[in-house]
Amino acid sequence: MNLSTACSVALNSTTLFASSHFISPRYEEAEKEAEHHLLQKRGYYNYIDDVEISRPIFDLGPEATVALVNRLWDANYQDLALGGWSLLDIRTHASMFERAGMAVRHVGDLERKYILAYAFYSDAPLIPIPKEEIAMYRNGIPRSKIGSVLNHIPQTVRQKVLQIIAHLEQRVRIATSDEESDWARIASYLCHSYNAAEVIRDIARKWNYDRDCPLPVGVERHPGTSRLVWKKTGEAFTGHV
Secondary structure (H helix, E strand, O other): HHHHHHHHHHHHHHHOOOOHHHHHHHHHHHHHHHOOHOOOOOOOEEOOOOOEOOOOOOOOOOOHHHHHHHHHHHHOOOOOOOOOOOHHHHHHHHHHHHHHOHHHOOHHHHHEEEEEEOOOOOOOOOOOOOOOHHHHOOOOOHHHHHHHOOOOOOOHHHHHHHHHHHHHHHHHHHOOOOOOHHHHHHHHHHOOOOHHHHHHHHHHHHEEEOEEEEEOOOEEOOOOOEEEEEEEOOOOOOOOO
């Protein structure tokens, strides 16, 4: 009898329950939360063009990241030699431009360098080499295998990324005099891994950037220059590539 009474009471309570009385306040709460300022869309000022509203530096995608890097390396900013800073420094200094809506022309050369480094780190690496391949070629990569590594670069930006390798070598080497740490830093910018240093160094030494193919066997690019030399003798290579 007690069980029957309990069931009757439960059924009666369910019948009397008005779902709208429960759900309606929840809708009101959700609407209020959606109006919170942290959930509102915000425009970001374009740091290069100074006027247009655009996306933040973060998550630009390879095409836009390459475009930003090249714009910072245009004729006005040839002195942007990249030194070594901690990721915390880069994120702290560069992200403040997003929050403040500042433009590149409003800041000094050091801050521009932070923006440049921040662009490299704020999306997938421009040369996304899998960890397994980085480990495989940690001590260097044969020129016959370089093409397979470069195939990880999106085709739409591959040629431009190859040119960025050359630009980075010049600008990082200008800023420091430690070749080993220089290549580790360049690898960090491009691959987000210091362990890819030897891979990137061999690409710079053994790859023809313009034709996107290996240099002839025994020929390599002199560090920090576009000059080609014979590896064994150091004499200038005068043949065709």
